[in-house]
Amino acid sequence: xxxxxxxxxxxxxxxxxxxxINFVNIKDAGxxxxxxxxxxxxxxxxxxxxxxxxxxxxxxxxxGLVERIAGEINIPFTAGGGINTLxxxxxxxxxxxxxxxxxxxxxxxxxxxAEIADQFGSQCVVIAIDTMFVSNVWSVFVDGGRTATSLKxxxxxxxxxxxxxxxxxxxxxxxxxxxxGFSVEITREVTRILNxxxxxxxxxxxxxxxxxxxxxxxxxxxxxxxxxxxxEIDIRELKRYLINxxxxxxx
Amino acid sequence: xxxxxxxxAGNIRSVQNGVSRLGHKSVITDDKNEIxxxxxxxxxxxxxxxxxxxYLKERELDHLIASLKQxxxxxxxxxxxxxxxxxxxxxGGLKIFDTVVRxxxxxxxxxxxxxxxxxxxxxxxxxxxxxxxxxxYVHSYYAEISSQTTAVCNYILxxxxxxxxxxxxxxxxxxxxxxxxxxxxxxxxxxx
Numbered sequence: 001x002x003x004x005x006x007x008x009x010x011x012x013x014x015x016x017x018x019x020x021i022n023f024v025n026i027k028d029a030g031x032x033x034x035x036x037x038x039x040x041x042x043x044x045x046x047x048x049x050x051x052x053x054x055x056x057x058x059x060x061x062x063x064g065l066v067e068r069i070a071g072e073i074n075i076p077f078t079a080g081g082g083i084n085t086l087x088x089x090x091x092x093x094x095x096x097x098x099x100x101x102x103x104x105x106x107x108x109x110x111x112x113x114a115e116i117a118d119q120f121g122s123q124c125v126v127i128a129i130d131t132m133f134v135s136n137v138w139s140v141f142v143d144g145g146r147t148a149t150s151l152k153x154x155x156x157x158x159x160x161x162x163x164x165x166x167x168x169x170x171x172x173x174x175x176x177x178x179x180x181g182f183s184v185e186i187t188r189e190v191t192r193i194l195n196x197x198x199x200x201x202x203x204x205x206x207x208x209x210x211x212x213x214x215x216x217x218x219x220x221x222x223x224x225x226x227x228x229x230x231x232e233i234d235i236r237e238l239k240r241y242l243i244n245x246x247x248x249x250x251x
Numbered sequence: 252x253x254x255x256x257x258x259x260a261g262n263i264r265s266v267q268n269g270v271s272r273l274g275h276k277s278v279i280t281d282d283k284n285e286i287x288x289x290x291x292x293x294x295x296x297x298x299x300x301x302x303x304x305x306y307l308k309e310r311e312l313d314h315l316i317a318s319l320k321q322x323x324x325x326x327x328x329x330x331x332x333x334x335x336x337x338x339x340x341x342x343g344g345l346k347i348f349d350t351v352v353r354x355x356x357x358x359x360x361x362x363x364x365x366x367x368x369x370x371x372x373x374x375x376x377x378x379x380x381x382x383x384x385x386x387x388y389v390h391s392y393y394a395e396i397s398s399q400t401t402a403v404c405n406y407i408l409x410x411x412x413x414x415x416x417x418x419x420x421x422x423x424x425x426x427x428x429x430x431x432x433x434x435x436x437x438x439x440x441x442x443x
Contacts, residue, residue, distance in 0.1 A: 002406055003366040003385060040430065045366055071268050076387060076428045096264045098428065121298050123362055123389045166362060166389075197360050220365060250366040250385040 003250045005045035005221035008228040042235035051081030063095045070096025103128040104142035117164030127160040132173040172202040179205025182213040191218030253277035254289030269427030296328030301340025322443045330421030350397040362391045363406045374401035384432040386424040
């Protein structure tokens, strides 16, 4: 049976992860490679590395980091943050990333999705959508959530699939950082309409939230950053809990 | 020396990293002589079937691969191109495996992406591997089951997770991305 995936996200700033607490057996939790290896040991199914500064200089550094990560870890990983062109994608794929995550650039230029899919295959194109429920509509935001667009989330997700996206990373800005649980409603709606896998993101605070999003929506994976990073939830424990709850999880 | 056949697309670097983590030297190449004299050959690939096959034909690697006598491992698109035919781009294959490659019916999410286990395994690649173990897949097309199928996975329908015909092996999943289980399968191949 195909398993539901647990995906830790590592926020990268100038080649480093923000230092977490409660880490055992890690020499340097600020080193993304050390942290990634620790997540792999805990049983993470996939990893996402997001360059949150995303300047041109940092993108070059990100490719170097991707190369180190690819040499050290043996599970799939996605790299993202400030990707604007086919060349940016090419650099990251050549460095060893399995997938790239694209957000604002794809909203501004839908063709970019098709260009990447044609050259590298749909499987490597993850379209990240930041969504917020405002004035009774789930709308798309870009520029790290700073800029509103006129796009409805459902319409954009459908368009991204048509253009050749292999997967959607759906982050609810309403719940992101609140630890109050994933936004079940929009996740359910997007997974119902799309035929490609959807990663739910934003709002994970306790283990029950993962159970809720896996049982109440058709999402294929759930992503979280801080609760893993700060050791509030251990991935091993989370997976044991979900297996006990009858959810298909890789042990 | 392990030869990893060079393609025009995809993440071949991962395969080389996987081989190197198991302590083997490898070279990514489309040079005929280098491929012929390698101890083992890995034929990886993510990408589109017809353009990958054209790339092989332009370099006359299609006949070369089918004629190899050393152990050969096709991964993902590699396995699919070793079959007789693929619906993807209406592509004729290398005819090493006696089966055809079809697109998944869209009765569930496609691509089949993520970790899945087996309903059966046999053969040298799966020494010490149990059917409960999960490996990583990402594909929209699948090889139908035949007498050369050595592992079966169920997603939408049962399909060939792995195949073998003599010295030719193929896996639909990515052993280089399948954590410890994948490393053991890749190691089984490298130990042949």
